[in-house]
Amino acid sequence: MNKDQPVKTGNSHIKSVERAILLIETLAQEDTEMSLSQLSLKLGWPKSTIHGLLATLRDYHYVDQSMENSNYRLGTRLFELGNRVARSWVIKDAARPVMLRLVREFGETVQLGTEDDGEILYLDKLVANSVVSIMSEVGLRLPMHCSGLGKVLLAQKSPAQLKRIIARKGLPAMTKRTITTQAKLEKELAQVRENGYAIDEGEIMDGLRCVAVPIWDGTGKVRYALSISGQARNIYGDRLEHIIDGLKQAAGEISYAMGSRRNEYQ
Amino acid sequence: MNKDQPVKTGNSHIKSVERAILLIETLAQEDTEMSLSQLSLKLGWPKSTIHGLLATLRDYHYVDQSMENSNYRLGTRLFELGNRVARSWVIKDAARPVMLRLVREFGETVQLGTEDDGEILYLDKLVANSVVSIMSEVGLRLPMHCSGLGKVLLAQKSPAQLKRIIARKGLPAMTKRTITTQAKLEKELAQVRENGYAIDEGEIMDGLRCVAVPIWDGTGKVRYALSISGQARNIYGDRLEHIIDGLKQAAGEISYAMGSRRNEYQ
DNA sequence: CAAATTATTCGGTATTATCGAATTAAGATT
DNA sequence: AATCTTAATTCGATAATACCGAATAATTTG
Numbered sequence: 001m002n003k004d005q006p007v008k009t010g011n012s013h014i015k016s017v018e019r020a021i022l023l024i025e026t027l028a029q030e031d032t033e034m035s036l037s038q039l040s041l042k043l044g045w046p047k048s049t050i051h052g053l054l055a056t057l058r059d060y061h062y063v064d065q066s067m068e069n070s071n072y073r074l075g076t077r078l079f080e081l082g083n084r085v086a087r088s089w090v091i092k093d094a095a096r097p098v099m100l101r102l103v104r105e106f107g108e109t110v111q112l113g114t115e116d117d118g119e120i121l122y123l124d125k126l127v128a129n130s131v132v133s134i135m136s137e138v139g140l141r142l143p144m145h146c147s148g149l150g151k152v153l154l155a156q157k158s159p160a161q162l163k164r165i166i167a168r169k170g171l172p173a174m175t176k177r178t179i180t181t182q183a184k185l186e187k188e189l190a191q192v193r194e195n196g197y198a199i200d201e202g203e204i205m206d207g208l209r210c211v212a213v214p215i216w217d218g219t220g221k222v223r224y225a226l227s228i229s230g231q232a233r234n235i236y237g238d239r240l241e242h243i244i245d246g247l248k249q250a251a252g253e254i255s256y257a258m259g260s261r262r263n264e265y266q
Numbered sequence: 267m268n269k270d271q272p273v274k275t276g277n278s279h280i281k282s283v284e285r286a287i288l289l290i291e292t293l294a295q296e297d298t299e300m301s302l303s304q305l306s307l308k309l310g311w312p313k314s315t316i317h318g319l320l321a322t323l324r325d326y327h328y329v330d331q332s333m334e335n336s337n338y339r340l341g342t343r344l345f346e347l348g349n350r351v352a353r354s355w356v357i358k359d360a361a362r363p364v365m366l367r368l369v370r371e372f373g374e375t376v377q378l379g380t381e382d383d384g385e386i387l388y389l390d391k392l393v394a395n396s397v398v399s400i401m402s403e404v405g406l407r408l409p410m411h412c413s414g415l416g417k418v419l420l421a422q423k424s425p426a427q428l429k430r431i432i433a434r435k436g437l438p439a440m441t442k443r444t445i446t447t448q449a450k451l452e453k454e455l456a457q458v459r460e461n462g463y464a465i466d467e468g469e470i471m472d473g474l475r476c477v478a479v480p481i482w483d484g485t486g487k488v489r490y491a492l493s494i495s496g497q498a499r500n501i502y503g504d505r506l507e508h509i510i511d512g513l514k515q516a517a518g519e520i521s522y523a524m525g526s527r528r529n530e531y532q
Numbered sequence: 533c534a535a536a537t538t539a540t541t542c543g544g545t546a547t548t549a550t551c552g553a554a555t556t557a558a559g560a561t562t
Numbered sequence: 563a564a565t566c567t568t569a570a571t572t573c574g575a576t577a578a579t580a581c582c583g584a585a586t587a588a589t590t591t592g
Contacts, residue, residue: 012541013322014580016549020283022324028350038571046551051571053549056279060287070558070570074351076382083349083405084294085340116342117327134378139349278572280549282580302539305572317540319580336539336589 019045021054024062033071059156073166082139089114091215091224092124094257098250099126099226106243108230112142113149114223118165120150128230142204145185146178148212150197152225155189156214162186178203197244202232209235211243213251218259227250277449286319290328290340299337348405353362355380357481357490358390360523364516365392372509374496379415380489382407384431388414394496408470410445411437411451414478417464418491420479421455435449444469453469463510468498477503477509484525492517 009018025035026042036054054072057063062076086092091112099110103126112124116238120142144150144165153161163182171180192198200210210229214222228235228243235243255262292308293300302320303482306313320338323329328341351357358380365376369392378390385407391525410416410431429448437446458464466476476495478490494501494509501509 012318013325014281014286014318015578016318016580017322020280020286020325021322021328024347025326028347031350031354036568036571047570048552048572049550052278052280053283055571056287059279060284060291062287073354074347074349076387078347080348080387080405080407081294081340082291082342082346084297085342085345085348088297094417095507105414119344121346130328139346141346155447196394231492259528281547282549303537313539314541314583315581321540 004239016053017264019049020057022080023050023053023057027063027072027074033066033069033073035069035071039072049226086123088259089123091217091254091258095215095224095226096122098253099124101124102228102246102250103128105246106140106213106228108228108234108243111149111227111229113147113153113225113227115144115150115153118144120144120147120153120168122149123224143169143172143174146174146200146203148198148210149225150215151189151192151200152212152227153222154185155192155198156222159186162189173201174204175206177201177206185211196248200229207232209239211235211247213244215251215258216255216260220260224254226254274425282319285315286323289316289319289323290344293329293338293340299332299335299339301335301337305338306414321430343515352389357483357520357524361390361481361490361492361520365390368392368494368512369394371512372494374494374500377415377493377495379413379419379491379493380491381410381416384410384435385420386410386413389490409435409438409440411471412440412466412519413490414464414466414476414495417455417458417466418478418480418493419488420451421458421464422488425452428455437518440470441468441472443467453493462514466495473498477501477513479510479519481511481523481524482521482526487505492520 003073022043023039024236026039034042036047036050039050039054043050046131054063054065057075058065058072061075062147064075065072093114099112102110107128109128110126111122113122115121120125122138122140122142127137142150144154154165157165157255162185165181166185171182171185173180179188197211197213200208200212202208204210208229209232210227212225212227215224217223224248228247288309289305292305300308302313302316303319305316309316320329320331323341324338327341329338331338332339357380358448361378365378368376373394375394376392377388379386379388381387384407388404388406388408408416410420420431423431426449432448432451437448437451438444438466439446445454463477463479466474466478468474470476474495475498476493478491478493481490481492483489492513494513
């Protein structure tokens, strides 16, 4: 019954395709237009090679070329494809209204996430008009061990799965409070399972507190998690209790909308 | 001063990269998981060829492989890249609050679009009856000649640019009211320039009426357009006048936020 | 449990991506 | 304007490597 992912980080890659991907990734990383020469310098490949790859990508709009200078940037088709992928997540539609209510009720940032290949992938985010900007963005990835969403989803993994994820991704420290040993993480996850929620206490960013709860889908599995986060000084005591209750209630509604007929949190 | 796009639909493509792209496009088109065999059948390429390409794409999450059956689907990284591209459109942040106000005021669908390679690309959309933004159609492309947004943006083009777009994309008929001749389109665009707005009168879909106005950016150019659309029977007479006024007002505000200091519509 | 379908691996071959050099284009400087 | 400088693009020979068909492994179906 163990449906571990094969994780075939195969090494028989089509070289030119891999290079094309690396070009896109480089443009995404820099988050700005880049010239052919810059790319050549950065990647250490001949200009003509890069030019050929970019020309191919450009004609499909996977990369766009500026008209004034002829710099390259990520292409509009990626926007379209991304939206196509987003559309396949039914959860987003089910979660949106509930998330909106949470924002109104608590005035804090509400986020929806899922696990993807051992990392947290943020699917949706509603921001309360607060001063602090939270470092996550929709479509961004973060490690699992240091976020509320991540810990909720990790808590569902078998020991073997957990071990594998740690082996591949490690437990990098983001702040001095980040959990960096497997033993401590296991203890924490046991706690999460018992409580039915996870708390991130400045483990990803100083002063940021985050509470997260699981969402069940129609198959009875936890594939998504919901969180509320904000400045630690705004999330404590009675208010924290209310937030946890509100989150559990909300997650229950989303789970129901997803077809889950489970009615308690374990 | 004519900054026509070079439109080098080059033909010296890196074959394997092009095939990888075609694989992604096929998966996007089908909008469902596909098996290797299906892809092989559909594209007419040997399975082993496709397998190699998919393996490369898979390891970078440009394509994901189902765990139960081993079917392929668009990968999560495309979602991330798409969001990265979306974030680069400053206009979205500037337009959002104004669009929200329009939705509340008129109770109709509000859309934001731009031109991309001779087509309309929808950047954002707010739907009337739910306060929630439906991402579902954002990221879609439509021809320019048959939508309000498109006509507003076409109205800014030089005759040469217009001719080129028509040459490349044609004037396909979507309904029986779609403008299908260059002469009629030119007349219509002159009208749009004079009015400062464009109306789509069931040219893209029967019974759908749409009003659109231009947005100026900091450089004084029209790169975006804003529209309100709904059933024709709800958008007419006095109400239509109010909508046009509201749209012009809103577009002015967005233009201002984008750095435009123009204060009249021509 | 057998049969059939499908995914994946493998190795020889010829296509084709690659690279350095040459050419063209764009921008800056005098 | 004309020259210099830098960057983008094209070209052609060569060797690398993507491609394909066949064989194997893995799944699903009867």
